[in-house]
Amino acid sequence: xxxxxxxxxxxxxxxxxxxxxxxxxxxxxxxxxxxxxxxNADTNTTTGSYKIGDVESGAxxxxxxxxxPYANNKYNFTEPFLVYDLEAHVTHDGKVFTEHITKxxxxxxxxxxxxxxx
Numbered sequence: 001x002x003x004x005x006x007x008x009x010x011x012x013x014x015x016x017x018x019x020x021x022x023x024x025x026x027x028x029x030x031x032x033x034x035x036x037x038x039x040n041a042d043t044n045t046t047t048g049s050y051k052i053g054d055v056e057s058g059a060x061x062x063x064x065x066x067x068x069p070y071a072n073n074k075y076n077f078t079e080p081f082l083v084y085d086l087e088a089h090v091t092h093d094g095k096v097f098t099e100h101i102t103k104x105x106x107x108x109x110x111x112x113x114x115x116x117x118x
Contacts, residue, residue, distance in 0.1 A: 001099060004059040004092055010052050013060075017048030019068075027104060028068070039117055044069045044098065046081065059092035064084045066104065071114040 021087040023043055024029040030036060031043050050063040063086065070082035 001061075001088065001090060004057045004090065005052065005054045006056070009056040009080065010054045012050055013053050014051040015048070017046050020045045020047055027108060028113045030113060033115075035117055036115050040115070043113070044116070045113075057092060059090060062089045063087070064089070069114040069116070070111060082107075082111065084111070089108070 019042065023037065023040065024043065025031070025043050028043050028045070028057055031040060046067045048065055048067075050065075051060070052063065053060045065083050065087075066085040067081035068084050069080065079086055084107040085103060085104040086100075088099045090097055090099070
């Protein structure tokens with residue numbers, strides 16, 4: 001995949017990112033807590049995609065991603081979007097392949113979702 005896309009020759013063709021609705025995400029049971037339900041109408045997570053094309057190789061790629069709120073320090077300052085799941089669908093010269101770049105289960109082993117309590 002590195003040989004198909006270079007920073008000098010790729011272009012973003014399309015982009016979409018939407019808020020996930022509700023608190024019913026099995027990856028984040030923290031949002032089922034009574035206090036979390038009181039302060040949060042949803043899980044503050046998003047789902048989106050980028051469509052990217054490379055003008056030299058002719059390859060195209062759709063990157064599907066999922067994000068979660070994440071506090072990276074003891075002060076609970078949250079980065080708005082930590083990508084916890086990232087999958088690439090690549091097409092080049094009639095060949096199609098998929099590569100799972102970041103898997104949710106791997107990310108969630110070392111990182112946990114930030115649940116706003118206020």
